[in-house]
Amino acid sequence: MSLEKTIYIGPFVHCESLNELDVCPNGMFGVDEDGKIAFISRDMKGRPLPAHQGWENAKVVRIQDYGFFFPGFIDTHIHASQYPNAGVFGKSTLLDWLNTYTFPLESSFTDLDKAARIYNRVVARTLSQGTTTACYYATVHVAATNLLADICQSRGQRAFVGRVCMDRLSPDYYQDESVESAIRDSQACIDHVKKIDPYFDLVSPIITPRFAPSCSDEALAALGKLHHTTGVPCQTHISENKAEIQLVRELFPKSQSYTHVYDRAGLLTPKMILAHAVHLTKEERTLIKNRQAKISHCPASNTALTSGTAKVRTMLDEGLTVGLGTDVSGGYTSSMLAETREAIFVSRHVAMTDGDETKLSVAEALYLATRGGAKVVGLEDRIGGFEVGMDWDAQMISFGDGVGDKLGLDQSAGLVEIFGGESWEDKVAKWVYTGDDRNTKAVWVKGRLVHSQGNFKP
Ligand code: GUN
Ligand code: ZN
Missing domain, CATH: 2.30.40.10 (Urease, subunit C, domain 1)
Structure with a gap:
């Protein structure tokens, strides 16, 4: 145009x-x-x-x-389908929150009228809050995910739109039937975006294994292969909550760490966005840095779900690339301005134990919300x-x-x-x-x- x-x-x-x-x-x-x-x-x-x-x-x-x-702000991690639950999380922590609040809501996106209503609202709202680029998680449903891509395209929001993959340890009413169906459906969403935006100029697909616990070894390997054959970027969650990390240890006994699970599947690449990264070890951070994978820091969500306080200063000092994510609805706000504020205050809480030099300045937090985010999504030559x-x-x-x-x-x-x-x-x-x-x-x-x-x- x-x-x-x-x-x-x-x-x-x-x-x-x-x-x-x-x-x-x-x-x-x-x-x-x-x-x-x-x-x-x-x-x-x-x-x-x-x-x-x-x-x-x-x-x-x-x-x-x-x-x-x-x-414009760059939200490197937001669940469009969870928008109705923004601000609703009770006293839950991650794993019970998923079962109580999140899976029931996401499973309802078989209803396309409902999906259209919610997706139109989240795109309009985030645009009104200055978010010009969003990395969205949709749901497992192909039709509703494609609808989100259509809405971003017609409203003019730059977006990465991910169909969520989850083939195990999820409720019967809400999971992929098989590895094959997960790959087929992911490919269908990639093909749809190719049809509406052939060069991924405004809207891009993004391969989205939900997180290691809800993906079998076979599913992760197949998604890694899809990532390499298509060149389409990837997003997932990592090391958000201690119970989750323990679960990953039990589910993947052959992997040295949570980060190794993704690395073994070929998913730890420069085009991978890892959300949260609250409890990573030094070895994991080094591996992420060597693979040039990117970090989405989600301070509002990490506080709301009492997941922990990510050490952003350490990640930055070690040379990791970091942006900010609202993580609606683990995060209560879709505003990146509010998220910027949260990033500063969480860093001040870290400073109370780790020293004043770990505090983020206003300029640094705004950098994460703009230029840092642009690097995370691989568009630093165009935006930020x-x-x-x-x-x-x-x-x-x-x-x-x-x-x-x-x-x-x-x-x-x-x-x-x-x-x-x-x-x-x-x-x-x-x-x-x-x-x-x-x-x-x-x-x-x-x-x-x-x-x-x-x-x-x-
Ligand atoms: N880990 C797996 N799924 C989710 C999700 O929907 N939100 C958050 N914050 N963490 C997750
Ligand atoms: Zn999330």
Whole structure:
């Protein structure tokens, strides 16, 4: 689809590298018909629009209020099918939570009307919260999984859509019939995405063994083979909960560790996203690093299900690639802004025992939610920051209506209280700690407007 060439004018903020927030108070982007950033100017103050050749008639979008452009969030782990249960987890821990809350809900996705209702809502909601890319787990059902891919494609959300594989230790009413049927159904979902998006430009399939306990050796090996023959990426859970790890030890006596289970199946590759990684040993982290597999850190879920506190600083120091995941509905929120906050606070809990240097800064947590996530999904050349040649996956963040500013008063910022005199770093920190989706005025994916708030027309 060809878009209208657009020039975006206003402050912008993005993460240059871990802990390095790049703030530009007077920025300008030219976004071309393919939704790519064609040029960036860092000093628009008081200057007329530059007469870039071919851009004279471009549409102009300005930030009207106090605010800034920020890269779209990348949720590296979210269960779209569990969205109705977000915020509902009682006192459970992982294994009983799966049986009590999760499997009964997921099994109901044989009902396509229900699937359509829920999937439309989760995609709309996450877009409104600034999530431009999501790694989704669907359910075992082919038709409903394909529907989720269709919805992402038509609403314009960049997505990885996974049909969940689970051929054992699951309820009779909700599991794959056999290894063969699991592979056949996974292939059917890959073929469907190929039909709607042949180059996986916006939507991509992702091979999804649920986790080692619900997959036989044979199923894991067959999924590993499918991963290698198709080149389609993979996602799964790892080392989330101590009872789960003990179960893996009993189920896979030949494997030295949880990580080895996936490695032996050929699943530990640069295109594998491992969610949680709370209790990994040093040897496991080294193996993951050597295989260049990626980590999705899910702090809200790890706290909600009392799984544990993942040591993100250690993983980063050891050179692992880490992004953030909401893990709805182990996680209570579909907001990546809230997840960013959770990542900071969980790191502060770790710091209480492991030392202050383990704390994540606001900039570091935002890096994990954007550039880090882009690396986790293998799209670091296209998304996660603002560079010429990258896609315009962006959100317009606003602090208020600008009325106070016009009257010469301190800025009346509403939800995020700006009093004037804060540095840009302080304003961004206020957004992270006190903001929510009411600050997300507009969202674009590949240059296409995919969400705008109320009557706001950028
Ligand atoms: N492990 C296996 N399945 C799941 C799931 O649905 N959510 C979480 N958090 N962990 C899992
Ligand atoms: Zn999960």
